[in-house]
Amino acid sequence: MAKKIPHRLYLTEEQMPTQWYNLRADMKEKPEPMLNPATGKPVEPQDLYPVFCEKLAHQELDDTTRFIDIPEEILEMYKNYRPSPLCRAYSLEKALGTPARIYFKFEGNNTSGSHKLNSAIAQAYYAKEQGLNGLTTETGAGQWGTALSEACCYFGMPLTVYMVKASYEQKPFRKSIMETFGASVISSPSHTTEAGRKILDANPGTLGSLGCAISEAVEKAVTTGGYKYVLGSVLNQVLLHQSVIGLESEKAMEILGEYPDIVIGCAGGGSNLGGLIAPFIRDKITGKADPRLVAVEPVSCPSLTRGRFVYDYCDTGKITPMAKMYTLGCTFAPSPIHAGGLRYHGMSPALSKLYHDGYMEAVAVGQTKVFEAATFFAKYEGILPAPESAHAIRAAIDEALKCKESGEAKTILFGLTGTGYFDMTAYNSFQEGSMSDYIPTDEELEKGFAELPTIPGIQE
Amino acid sequence: MAKKIPHRLYLTEEQMPTQWYNLRADMKEKPEPMLNPATGKPVEPQDLYPVFCEKLAHQELDDTTRFIDIPEEILEMYKNYRPSPLCRAYSLEKALGTPARIYFKFEGNNTSGSHKLNSAIAQAYYAKEQGLNGLTTETGAGQWGTALSEACCYFGMPLTVYMVKASYEQKPFRKSIMETFGASVISSPSHTTEAGRKILDANPGTLGSLGCAISEAVEKAVTTGGYKYVLGSVLNQVLLHQSVIGLESEKAMEILGEYPDIVIGCAGGGSNLGGLIAPFIRDKITGKADPRLVAVEPVSCPSLTRGRFVYDYCDTGKITPMAKMYTLGCTFAPSPIHAGGLRYHGMSPALSKLYHDGYMEAVAVGQTKVFEAATFFAKYEGILPAPESAHAIRAAIDEALKCKESGEAKTILFGLTGTGYFDMTAYNSFQEGSMSDYIPTDEELEKGFAELPTIPGIQE
CATH class of the missing domain: 3.40.50.1100 (Rossmann fold)
Known part of the structure; x- marks a missing residue:
C-alpha cells in the first residue's frame, strides 16, 4: 500500500x-440480568446504591444507551496520558x-x-460528583490499586486500598507508589473489618486472597459514612469506560x-x-x-x-x-x-x-x-x-x-x-x-x- | 492566544x-581541548581509538561540523519510542x-x-558498524545500563555492565531488566579485572563506586579483543546525540x-x-x-x-x-x-x-x-x-x-x-x-x- x-x-x-461506547446496546441477545442473591430477582439500580455510586450503578445496568458522553473533567485527565x-x-x-x-x-x-487508569478516573470522578467522603477497593497485582490511587489523588478523593497480603509483602514498591498518591494501603486480611478478623482468627498466618480483600473493601465501604466501593474489572461499567x-x-x-x-x-x-x-x-x-x-x-x-x-x-x-x-x-x-x-x-x-x-x-x-x-x-x-x-x-x-x-x-x-x-x-x-x-x-x-x-x- | x-x-x-546538532560548532569560544594525561598534549582521535569506536572518537573531537546526519538504522530504532x-x-x-x-x-x-536511550542507540549502532565483538560500560543508578542493554540487544551487540555493588544489591530489578535484554551484569568491584582485584584486596567489604566501575569497564574493554568502552554522559558525543x-x-x-x-x-x-x-x-x-x-x-x-x-x-x-x-x-x-x-x-x-x-x-x-x-x-x-x-x-x-x-x-x-x-x-x-x-x-x-x-x- x-x-x-x-x-x-x-x-x-x-x-x-x-463518548464511551456501550457494546451491550448493539447485542442482539443481551447478557442475562444480574441477580440479587437474597431474592434471586434481577438487580435494580437502587439495589446497588449501598455499594456503588449512583451514576455507576445506572451505567452498570443500562444495556440500551449506545453512546454515553464522557464528562469534561474526565476528558481533562485523560488528556494527561x-x-x-x-x-x-x-x-x-x-x-x-x-x-x-x-x-x-x-x-x-x-x-x-496499565489501561486500568481509564476506568479508575471515571469511577473517582463520579464519586466526587456524588459528594462522597471516600472510596475503598482491593488490589492483587497492584495495577488497579495504583491506577485508582492516581485518579483519587487527582480528584482529591480519599481512598483505602486492601492489598492482598502476599502482594503487600512481595511488592513493597507498589504499596509505596499508592502511598505517594496519598492512598491508605492496608494489608489484607486485616483487623479493620469483621471479615478480616474472622479470617485472621481462623488462620493467623494466611497470605490473603483477592476474594478476602474484596470482602474487606466492600464491608469497609458499607460501614463507613459516605464511602462506596469500586472495582477495576468484570463490571459492565468498566467495559464501558475501557x-x-x-x-x-x-x-x-x-x-x-x-x-x-x-x-x-x-x-x-x-x-x-x-x-x-x-x-x-x-x-x-x-x-x-x-x-x-x-x-x-x-x-x-x-x-x-x-x-x-x-x-x-x-x-x-x-x-x-x-x-x-x-x-x-x-x-x-x-x-x-x-x-x-x-x-x-x-x-x-x-x-x-x-x-x-x-x-x-x-x-x-x-x-x-x-x-x-x-x-x-x-x-x-x-x-x-x-x-x-x-x-x-x-x-x-x-x-x-x-x-x-x-x-x-x-x-x-x-x-x-x-x-x-x-x-x-x-x-x-x-x-x-x-x-x-x-x-x-x-x-x-x-x-x-x-x-x-x-x-x-x-x-x- | x-x-x-x-x-x-x-x-x-x-x-x-x-540530523543531530553539534552546539560546539556555534560557540564563539570553543571548549578547551581534552588533554592526554601522559603527554599533557591535546588529544587526537587516534588517541581515543583504544577505548572508543572510531566514529565516536571523531564526533567527540569535532567542534566545527554543525549538523551530523543520523544514520537510518538509528532513526529506525528512535521511531520505536x-x-x-x-x-x-x-x-x-x-x-x-x-x-x-x-x-x-x-x-x-x-x-x-530515561533519555539515556538516545545516546545508547547511537553508541551501540556505531559499535556494530565498526564490527566490534562487544561493549563494556558501568552503571550507577542503572538508567544508563538499562538503556545500553536495550540498544545492544536490538543491534545484537554483546554487552558487559559493571554495576556499582551498592546499586547491584539495592536494585536487583535494575539488574534483572538488563539481563532480560541479554547483558552480562557484574557487581563492581569484581575479580574480573586487575583494578577490581586491587580494590577488593585492599577493602573486601567495599560497596564500590562509579569511579571504580569505570576503571573496571575501561580495563575490560582494552584487554578484550574487539571490545570498546562507552559512556552515557559528560562526553561531547553524548550531548550531540541528545x-x-x-x-x-x-x-x-x-x-x-x-x-x-x-x-x-x-x-x-x-x-x-x-x-x-x-x-x-x-x-x-x-x-x-x-x-x-x-x-x-x-x-x-x-x-x-x-x-x-x-x-x-x-x-x-x-x-x-x-x-x-x-x-x-x-x-x-x-x-x-x-x-x-x-x-x-x-x-x-x-x-x-x-x-x-x-x-x-x-x-x-x-x-x-x-x-x-x-x-x-x-x-x-x-x-x-x-x-x-x-x-x-x-x-x-x-x-x-x-x-x-x-x-x-x-x-x-x-x-x-x-x-x-x-x-x-x-x-x-x-x-x-x-x-x-x-x-x-x-x-x-x-x-x-x-x-x-x-x-x-x-x-x-
Whole structure:
C-alpha cells in the first residue's frame, strides 16, 4: 500500500473519543440480568446504591444507551496520558519474518502502568460528583490499586486500598507508589473489618486472597459514612469506560487505511479485552465486517476455555450479586502465576455472552511460552510488557507465524495493556529457568464447579 | 492566544529531526581541548581509538561540523519510542495558580525509563558498524545500563555492565531488566579485572563506586579483543546525540507558536541539559533570542555552583583524558543521595564553558524540596518522575511561583528526563520523613580541590 505507516500513531486531542461506547446496546441477545442473591430477582439500580455510586450503578445496568458522553473533567485527565499510541510492530515483524502486519495499542505510558487508569478516573470522578467522603477497593497485582490511587489523588478523593497480603509483602514498591498518591494501603486480611478478623482468627498466618480483600473493601465501604466501593474489572461499567481503547484503535486504523483481520486481547476479568474489541464486535454484530476476536487466558485459570456458562458470584466471599458468565466457580483458587491480573475465576458477563454466541474465540497459553514471547517482544520493540499483556503478545506472535507459513499478509491488532516494571521477579524466574506452567486437573476444576450456586427456577 | 494548545503534542515521524546538532560548532569560544594525561598534549582521535569506536572518537573531537546526519538504522530504532511528547502542564499550572505557561519535554516513555536511550542507540549502532565483538560500560543508578542493554540487544551487540555493588544489591530489578535484554551484569568491584582485584584486596567489604566501575569497564574493554568502552554522559558525543531532545522541543514549540523564556534541565554530567538547551543556546549565541537557560544540580554535588573551572580527570581512577570543566575534584565523594545520576564530580566541558561565559545559569537544590516537588507534580500531572528529573521540576515550580508573585505569564520549558519506578525506596524515605539533605562543608570541598592535577605550563 502507498500510505506510509508510522511506527507510532498518536491521534490528536481533537480526534479523541468524547463518548464511551456501550457494546451491550448493539447485542442482539443481551447478557442475562444480574441477580440479587437474597431474592434471586434481577438487580435494580437502587439495589446497588449501598455499594456503588449512583451514576455507576445506572451505567452498570443500562444495556440500551449506545453512546454515553464522557464528562469534561474526565476528558481533562485523560488528556494527561491519552490518546495512547497505535503502534506498528515493524521490528517484530522483521524478526519473525512474517508477511503479517502487526499493530498493537499500547496502554502502558502512564504512571499506573496499565489501561486500568481509564476506568479508575471515571469511577473517582463520579464519586466526587456524588459528594462522597471516600472510596475503598482491593488490589492483587497492584495495577488497579495504583491506577485508582492516581485518579483519587487527582480528584482529591480519599481512598483505602486492601492489598492482598502476599502482594503487600512481595511488592513493597507498589504499596509505596499508592502511598505517594496519598492512598491508605492496608494489608489484607486485616483487623479493620469483621471479615478480616474472622479470617485472621481462623488462620493467623494466611497470605490473603483477592476474594478476602474484596470482602474487606466492600464491608469497609458499607460501614463507613459516605464511602462506596469500586472495582477495576468484570463490571459492565468498566467495559464501558475501557471502550476508549477500542474507539481510539478503530479511528487510528481508519486513518491508516487499515482494518484488523484479527483482534487479540488478554482476558482476566475482561476489562481490556472488552474495551479493545468493542467497536469491532459492533461491526461484527451489524455485519459491517467480520474480524476474528480472540481472548487469551492463562492455562492455569481457563475460565473461557474450560469453565461453565452459568450464574455465579463475582467474588469468593459470595456477597456480590450473581452474574451469568463463564466461571470456574467462585471458590476456585488459581495457581500463583505471575500474571496476577488474570487470576480471576469468572469473566465479564457481556464477554461471556458474546463468546457463548460465537462472536469471540478463546485460547489458553502457558506462562513459560508467554515470557518467551515477552522477552522476544522487548528485544525488538523496546517495551517490557506486563505478564498479563504478554499473553496477547504470545497469541499475536503465534498468529503471525501462521501467516508466515501460509504466506497470508493478515492485519493483526493486539492490546498491550501495560508495562512490567514491577514484575521483574517474574522475569527473573523465567531467565533462571525456574518458571513452571500450572494446568489444573479436571478433578480440581470439578471441585470449583461443585460449589456453583443453585437458584430456584433458574439454576438447579 | 487563539491557538488551542494540546496537553501532549507529538510530532509526526516526518517532523522528527534527521540530523543531530553539534552546539560546539556555534560557540564563539570553543571548549578547551581534552588533554592526554601522559603527554599533557591535546588529544587526537587516534588517541581515543583504544577505548572508543572510531566514529565516536571523531564526533567527540569535532567542534566545527554543525549538523551530523543520523544514520537510518538509528532513526529506525528512535521511531520505536520517539518523538517524545512536549507536554503542557495545565493541571500543574492550575494547582500552582500561576499565570506562567509550563511545558515539559518527557523522555521517560521507553523501557529504559530515561533519555539515556538516545545516546545508547547511537553508541551501540556505531559499535556494530565498526564490527566490534562487544561493549563494556558501568552503571550507577542503572538508567544508563538499562538503556545500553536495550540498544545492544536490538543491534545484537554483546554487552558487559559493571554495576556499582551498592546499586547491584539495592536494585536487583535494575539488574534483572538488563539481563532480560541479554547483558552480562557484574557487581563492581569484581575479580574480573586487575583494578577490581586491587580494590577488593585492599577493602573486601567495599560497596564500590562509579569511579571504580569505570576503571573496571575501561580495563575490560582494552584487554578484550574487539571490545570498546562507552559512556552515557559528560562526553561531547553524548550531548550531540541528545540534541534530538532540544530539536524536537524547538520544533514542537514552533508549531504551537511558543518560545521559552526559561529552559530548565537537571545536570549531573550534562547529557540531558546539553541536549535540551542545544538549539536555544544557538539562538542565544547568534542573537536570535535570549532565553534564560538554567542548570539544576543537587546541593550535595554542586559542581557548577561551588566547583572550579579547571582541568581535571573525568573519572575517579585518573585513567581518562583530562578536560577543562567545572569540577569538585575527581576524588570528591558525594553523599549517597537518591538522585544517583547527578552524583558526578564534574560537568560536560562544553556546558562548563557556556556557563563560564555567561550563557547559562545554575541553581542547587536540596533533595527534600526536590521530592516535595516530585510528589506534587505526580499528583497533578500523573507522571512519577525520577529523582534526577525532579530537580528540574523543583526549579520550574519555583520559577512559576515567582511568576505568580510578579503576575508575569512567562513560558517555562523543562526537561523531564525519566520515570521513578525503580526509585520507590527514595519516595518511601521522603514519605516517612527520614530524608535529609547533604550539604558538603567548605572543608570537604577543599579536600577535593587539593587533589586537582597539575599540568606543566597549563595548570600549575
